[in-house]
Amino acid sequence: MVTFLKKLAQDIREVTKPVIFLFCMFQLVAVTNWLVLESYSITPAHTFFAAVGALFGGKAILIANKFSYLHIFQDRPVVLSVLWRSFIYALFCALFLCSEHILTGFLKHEGPVSSLETLFAHVSIAHVAANAIWLFVSLILYNSYVEVDRQLGSGTLRRVFLSRPTH
Secondary structure: OHHHHHHHHHHHHHHHHHHHHHHHHHHHHHHHHHHHOOOOOOOHHHHHHHHHHHHHHHHHHHHHOOOHHHHOOOOOOHHHHHHHHHHHHHHHHHHHHHHHHHHHHHHHOOOHHHHHHHHHHHOOHHHHHHHHHHHHHHHHHHHHHHHHHHHHOOOHHHHHHHOOOOO
């Protein structure tokens, strides 16, 4: 039981930063969608959906980190590692978010075929592409921060940006 709790605490610590980052990113995506769709009514429900998306994305990143192929560019220039990790994270996040839509449709409708038909009928390719671009670019920023922080020493950037200056 103790090892389970230790593992759970470690997973929560690992997923906290990406969830906070993804929450902010999904809020940006939501605002972009509202502007593009000319729907300016921002409601608490939209923030809730951004939070749920961030939790799904954080879990996707947590799972992606468990696979060894994520580290294939570790001995290459950092830019390759950042781009690769961003691509894999975006792919996992997209898969998780699509599975969320399919599961919701499956629970609402009679079966998997009906839920897929509803998904394809209500989701525009342009909308998905715009969200994927936001996700990939945002994850490049996130992974750049993680790599720079790792190079400088874990927690250095947090201290630089969030601590009061000592001068």
